[in-house]
Amino acid sequence: MAVLDIRNDDDAFQILQDAIAGKFDNEVLQLNFDSWPCIHLNVKGERYHSTITYTMMKALVEYQKVIYRTYADLLNKGTSVNLSAAEKKSLEVVFKVKEGSSDLLGDAAGAMTEFAKGAVGKMDSKQILITVLGAGLLFGGYHLASTHMNNQVKLAENNAKAEQERLIEKNRHEITLELFKNNSKLIDAANQSEAAYTNLLVSVKDAETASVGEKLTLKKADLEELAKPERKPTQIVRLDSDYSIISLKHKANDLHLTIRDIAKGKEFTAWIRAGIIGIDETREIANAFLEKKTIYLNVTARANETVTKSADIIGVNNKANKKKLPINILKNK
Numbered sequence: 001m002a003v004l005d006i007r008n009d010d011d012a013f014q015i016l017q018d019a020i021a022g023k024f025d026n027e028v029l030q031l032n033f034d035s036w037p038c039i040h041l042n043v044k045g046e047r048y049h050s051t052i053t054y055t056m057m058k059a060l061v062e063y064q065k066v067i068y069r070t071y072a073d074l075l076n077k078g079t080s081v082n083l084s085a086a087e088k089k090s091l092e093v094v095f096k097v098k099e100g101s102s103d104l105l106g107d108a109a110g111a112m113t114e115f116a117k118g119a120v121g122k123m124d125s126k127q128i129l130i131t132v133l134g135a136g137l138l139f140g141g142y143h144l145a146s147t148h149m150n151n152q153v154k155l156a157e158n159n160a161k162a163e164q165e166r167l168i169e170k171n172r173h174e175i176t177l178e179l180f181k182n183n184s185k186l187i188d189a190a191n192q193s194e195a196a197y198t199n200l201l202v203s204v205k206d207a208e209t210a211s212v213g214e215k216l217t218l219k220k221a222d223l224e225e226l227a228k229p230e231r232k233p234t235q236i237v238r239l240d241s242d243y244s245i246i247s248l249k250h251k252a253n254d255l256h257l258t259i260r261d262i263a264k265g266k267e268f269t270a271w272i273r274a275g276i277i278g279i280d281e282t283r284e285i286a287n288a289f290l291e292k293k294t295i296y297l298n299v300t301a302r303a304n305e306t307v308t309k310s311a312d313i314i315g316v317n318n319k320a321n322k323k324k325l326p327i328n329i330l331k332n333k
Contacts (some may be wrong), residue, residue: 002027002125006112007034009142012133013172019129020178027125031116031132037140039063039093039106041200045207048102052095055203060095060106063196067091067111067139070189074131075118090114112136127183134179134186138193141212143176174273180300181276181314184238187300191235202227234302234309240319243297245289255282257313262294270299270311281316 002024006012018024047053052060068080071091077083083091091114095106115135119128137143179186201218204210205227211217218226225231239261246258246267255272272282288295298315301308 001030003030003032004129005032005034006036006133006136008036009137009140012036012137013175015129016133016175016179017171019126019133020175020182022126024125024129029116029125029128031113033109033112033136035107035109037108037112037136039095039104039108039140040211040213041104042209042211043102043104043204043207044209045102045204048204048207050097050099050102052097052104053203056104056200059196059200059203062199063106063193064091064093066189066192066196067093067108069192070135070139071111071115071118073188074115074135074183074185075122087114087118108136108139111139130179130182131186134183135189137176138186138190141193141197141216142172143190144194144197144212144216170273174276177273177276177300177312177314180236181298187236187238194235198226198233232304232306234304234307237301237303239299239301239303239308239311240297241299242294243299244292244294245285248286248289255285257285257289259297259299259311266308268301268308268311270297270301270313272313276312276314277316284316285313 004011004015006015065080068083068088068091071087072078072080072083091111093106093108093111095104097104112132112135115132116128119131123131180190197212201210201212201223205223207220207223209217209219210223241264242262243259244262246260249256253274257270257272258267259270260267272285285295285297287293296317296319297313298318299311299313301311303309
């Protein structure tokens with residue numbers, strides 16, 4: 001039996017990296033969640049001192065609903081309406097406001113234990129870890145910092161630390177891509193959790209600052225911008241299609257491409273991250289570029305009606321994994 005203690009994001013990413021490499025294949029698992037994931041919101045402002053406002057409460061209720069919906073979706077239970085009262089109770093997140101401070105803490109460890117129990121017998125050990133720990137990272141808001149990168153993320157103290165943090169985040173991004181590759185339902189979970197966090201931040205739009213965890217701090221102007229009704233947020237989407245390769249360049253250990261969607265005529269940049277696709281698939285892409293042939297690519301990106309960014313190629317000619325998106329997915333947020 002493999003006994004795995006998960007106390008923070010570092011533990012989760014290390015276990016996921018080992019799981020993807022096959023370390024826990026055919027193992028019986030015991031997952032111990034120690035106050036992880038933790039939803040941590042720190043709000044500074046005149047109205048926010050040991051209090052939760054009505055709009056914050058509404059946003060927290062929606063966050064809880066996201067956990068119900070994700071549980072039902074990932075474990076093939078249909079919709080959250082089908083969950084039993086016992087399941088919903090086990091999935092509840094307990095939120096507390098620290099006395100004399102503006103810290104809001106939510107402990108979702110119990111919810112993750114219920115996810116793990118629900119997955120036993122339905123998935124192998126690798127899929128259990130990918131599904132449960134992947135959901136935990138999303139619930140804890142790990143992915144938010146990369147979404148709001150307008151200098152809100154804490155700056156490194158020196159160049160050496162900056163490079164070290166860059167490499168850590170690059171590795172985590174590659175692991176996240178593997179999660180989406182292995183379970184496309186986690187893309188929906190990522191979008192729903194991001195929308196819930198965004199609602200929570202919008203609910204405190206009059207605050208001086210609002211922080212989610214340790215890596216993301218939004219100032220008043222950022223919060224006001226986030227709350228604008230005309231804002232067009234992006235979502236994580238799959239853009240699997242036939243592409244032509246316009247350009248291909250080496251950058252460090254990765255490849256940077258400009259690709260054009262044949263059906264839509266849309267052109268954007270995309271990355272091939274080291275280790276995400278195999279040598280044979282990379283060679284197929286290079287040959288398609290050299291021979292000016294079209295090639296079917298599996299792509300994840302952040303997109304809305306007008307913008308496509310942060311695109312990564314995660315597969316080649318894999319039409320079985322193609323994720324069909326609802327027609328209005330980019331207009332519902």
